Amino acid sequence: xxxxxxxxxHSVIEKGQTVTLRCDPISGHDNLYWYRRVMGKEIxxxxxxxxxxxxxxxxxxxxxxxxxxTGGTYSTLKVQPAELEDSGVYFCASSPGTGATYEQYFGxxxxxxxx
Amino acid sequence: xxxxxxxxxLSVREGDSxxxxxxxxxxxxxxxxxxxQEPGAGLQLLTYIFSNMDMKxxxxxxxxxxxxxxxxxxxxxxxxxxxxxxxxxxxxxxNFNKFYFGSGxxxxxxx
Numbered sequence: 001x002x003x004x005x006x007x008x009x010h011s012v013i014e015k016g017q018t019v020t021l022r023c024d025p026i027s028g029h030d031n032l033y034w035y036r037r038v039m040g041k042e043i044x045x046x047x048x049x050x051x052x053x054x055x056x057x058x059x060x061x062x063x064x065x066x067x068x069x070t071g072g073t074y075s076t077l078k079v080q081p082a083e084l085e086d087s088g089v090y091f092c093a094s095s096p097g098t099g100a101t102y103e104q105y106f107g108x109x110x111x112x113x114x115x
Numbered sequence: 116x117x118x119x120x121x122x123x124x125l126s127v128r129e130g131d132s133x134x135x136x137x138x139x140x141x142x143x144x145x146x147x148x149x150x151x152q153e154p155g156a157g158l159q160l161l162t163y164i165f166s167n168m169d170m171k172x173x174x175x176x177x178x179x180x181x182x183x184x185x186x187x188x189x190x191x192x193x194x195x196x197x198x199x200x201x202x203x204x205x206x207x208x209x210n211f212n213k214f215y216f217g218s219g220x221x222x223x224x225x226x
Contacts, residue, residue: 004157031212033213033214035214035216040218040219041218042119042215042216042217042218042219043158043203043205043214043216043219044216045213045214045215048212048213055212056212056213059213091157091158093158093214102145102146102163102207103160103163104160104214105160106150106157106158106159106160107157108156108157109157109158
């Protein structure tokens, strides 16, 4: 079974540009989460999808961030326009809709560097 | 919000035991987790403990939970150089909808 995959693994952009991160969850997982780790600090929750619906987006920093999960499969996280403080590692995680929902499976992360 | 605190660094010699500590603030935690991140890799779930347990052992790993003090620890017996990584403590509340992580403890194992 393939794990959670993220693309790209690393992105370097200039301040003011746009970047789109992609996450493919484990097949069949209804729950999809985005997290971010900034500059060696704690990993912080951004938002949670159940299928294609946003269940909780309380962690989204501001309206420069837009997450989508059309069709309830993969998800994208767009940052527009990017600022220096957006630099960090963006993790995606998924979990099943039923059963062992207490386990979240994480992807390798996308390292975003804004210069 | 919920706070999860960890010390930033730990250095041990190969063969010794490592103990990584974590404190949390929310008494309604349901599960508590330890994740491992090796250099260049993602987060790997090492182990977890349900909040009504005191201890869980899994091969070289022992998790101790003191609910009264809101203190969680991970003991790695016979630490190897391959255990060098960042270890994250995390908690989930009753609905598992989001995890609260600490800042991670970087474990350095010296040969």
